[in-house]
Amino acid sequence: MPKLYPVINTVLVLVSILYPFIWYFGQKYTGVIPVAVLMALIWLLRALLNRQPLQKLLSCAVMLLFIVLAWLHSVKAMYWYPVMVSALLLLVFGASLYSRQSLIERLARLQRPDLPASGVRYTRRITQIWCGFFCVNIIITAGLITGEYWHAWTVYTGLISYLLMGILFGGEFLYRRLILKI
Incomplete structure (x- = not known):
């Protein structure tokens, strides 16, 4: 698994960078929940892969934010x-x-x-x-x-x-x- 960390991290960064497009098109076709859950999973993976405690904490905080957004079903909040x-x-x-x-x-x-x-x-x-x-x-x-x-x-x-x-x-x-x- 450690050999896959750079590949996984690259994919996670790319998905984070592409978030505006994922959100704009994703919410039109799938709704708020799937996009918010996808982003929560991405930030969970980032938390698991980060070695620095502060980065782990920040990643978990953002993950929790997306979980709350999925729970609220708030289209505008995702922006x-x-x-x-x-x-x-x-x-x-x-x-x-x-x-x-x-x-x-x-x-x-x-x-x-x-x-x-x-x-x-x-x-x-x-x-x-x-x-x-x-x-x-x-x-x-x-x-x-x-x-x-x-x-x-x-x-x-x-x-x-x-x-x-x-x-x-x-x-x-x-x-x-x-x-x-x-």
């Missing part, structure tokens, strides 16, 4: 999942700004343990930018839900937000490598 994910990421990134090292600094130190003071300031700023991104993402997604723009919600949460994350990540990487040369 809030991407908002909750962005809020969780905002919490993780934002909380790291109040610790000794920001999240991005911790990641940077994996490649460069001797990160200079300028690198520490830079990584803190990038962590703040990611927090801003998650705030904007929450506002846009919540607006689409509130306005009941379901097709736009699917396109935004299933494609555009990932493209924006990729542009932010890739742009920062290129800036750091080509301009800052760190």
